[in-house]
Amino acid sequence: MDVSYNNSPSDDEEARFSAMPERTLPNILVTGTPGTGKTSTAEMVAQLTSFEHMEIGKLVREQQLHDGYLEEYDSLDLNEDKLLDYLEEELRDGGKVVDFHGSDLFPEDWFDLVVVLRTNNTLLYDRLQGRGYTESKVQENIECEIFQECLEEARSQFPEEMIVELVSETADQMESNAERIQQWAEAFMAKSKASP
Numbered sequence: 001m002d003v004s005y006n007n008s009p010s011d012d013e014e015a016r017f018s019a020m021p022e023r024t025l026p027n028i029l030v031t032g033t034p035g036t037g038k039t040s041t042a043e044m045v046a047q048l049t050s051f052e053h054m055e056i057g058k059l060v061r062e063q064q065l066h067d068g069y070l071e072e073y074d075s076l077d078l079n080e081d082k083l084l085d086y087l088e089e090e091l092r093d094g095g096k097v098v099d100f101h102g103s104d105l106f107p108e109d110w111f112d113l114v115v116v117l118r119t120n121n122t123l124l125y126d127r128l129q130g131r132g133y134t135e136s137k138v139q140e141n142i143e144c145e146i147f148q149e150c151l152e153e154a155r156s157q158f159p160e161e162m163i164v165e166l167v168s169e170t171a172d173q174m175e176s177n178a179e180r181i182q183q184w185a186e187a188f189m190a191k192s193k194a195s196p
């Protein structure tokens, strides 16, 4: 089941969180339209780096970080406060690969790299239909990808230099994307070790 959230941050959002301390291990956010391969890619990155994969949809279900089921959207109604309170502790020491279709609910300093996965409409259509989504849900997600909503959302929240847009259409691309993220993580760790 999916997780819905209202992506308009509250005015006092900035004030809710203390600044995260410097990390020697990075936190990586993998975002993108449903079906672009966030979970598969994040899992591969976690295996390559030994970081922990945190799939937000699963976490919201398992930790009850929601306010019930929304029939209209066939999804759980995310309780952002509960999720952010939970994640703030989890992300403090770094070494996490988080996957979620939203990004603007997260404070900027919680992440060091934001990966936005992209997939062409034809392929995405087949993947979503293959999951048994209703036609309207497939269309809604296809439009989300056409209007590159996840990319724009990431851009609205994180500096451009933190964001990497990667095409995720074939198994080879998924593998090379995961390796590229691994190399980035190794460079981050080498740099933070070298710092005084």
Ligand SMILES: Nc1ncnc2c1ncn2[C@@H]1O[C@H](COP(=O)(O)OP(=O)(O)OP(=O)(O)O)[C@@H](O)[C@H]1O
Binding pocket: 032, 033, 034, 035, 036, 037, 038, 039, 040, 041, 057, 099, 101, 127, 168, 169, 170, 171, 172, 173, 174
């Ligand atoms: N680059 C790719 N090449 C081939 N198949 C892929 C690729 N990316 C994803 N897939 C396939 O597409 C399906 C959806 O992938 P996945 O569940 O990882 O997407 P997601 O973005 O996490 O979706 P959701 O947001 O709904 O959880 C899976 O069957 C996966 O194997």
